[in-house]
Amino acid sequence: MTLAVTWVQTTPIEALRDASARPWYPPWRAWPSPALTVAVVPGEAATREALDREETRQAMIALLRRFADFGLSWYGGELAKITVTTEQVSEAFLRALPASKAFPKVSPDGEGGLMMVWEGAGNPFLLTINDLHLHGVIAARTPHAEYIDGVPLDSAQVIPDKILIAIPAR
């Protein structure tokens, strides 16, 4: 069982597949996530919007696996991978991200970690997940930038409060 699975139990909603007006498999189906069914976070209503959000979440998780398996870079032939632990922790992080919060854009950081970037609204939030630790910048590139380094993951909550508060709403 992966770290991610031990932290967050999701609820399959197989029955809602037939209600979907959109093709079930997204274009990235060549990169399936381990979840054979879409799930919503426990406690969230299974609306069309929630299903779309879950589809995005699963696509992002599949992308993390590509980063771990193949890597990504923008120069030269050497692709930067994320570590397996970073991938598992990042997956747990994405699964724990509440519906009220925006999804980030993601990228390998070049040193085995994953960068998550929320660019919007004048107070960019940057988060690097490096194995079991989180490193963030609240209000990056502003005079009141605040730096958070070496925050250990909270095994009960996954996303520590200080970081959860810093993540922009969607």
Place this chain on the structure above:
Amino acid sequence: MPIVEPIPDEDAIHRQIDFPRMYNDAKEMIWQNVFLFPQGEPESVVWGKYAPTADDVHRSGCNREATTRKRNPDMRYVGFISSTAGTVRAIRTRPGHGFSVVHEPTEGIHHAMVSYLSAAGTALKPSEKSELKFALSQAFGALVPHSCE
């Protein structure tokens, strides 16, 4: 041994961009972390003095793609982004970190390097590195696209 020249602040620098085709379907989810500084190593740019037109930069990018594809057949040169040496040198984060831009002609007369420049020579924390990468991405303009095929 080629002579190392000073790069004036007003001179253009260009970052050539490669992208593996396997991620074409996921571009919307990917933050363009164009400068990775793997393990803190410098990153390459093209000095505009020796590549004065877009065609010059693209030609160099396509030559590099031909070599890169021998190691990674999926990789494609997709264009370049531009800034000036002075714009990059002027970046300062709140703790005072920034970048140096220097000519490094051992890999070609047009070749220059961007490196982390930490305040007072201190080791950069992960959060500080991520902010520097973010700042650098903002210092460059839009992609001038190109396909070598």
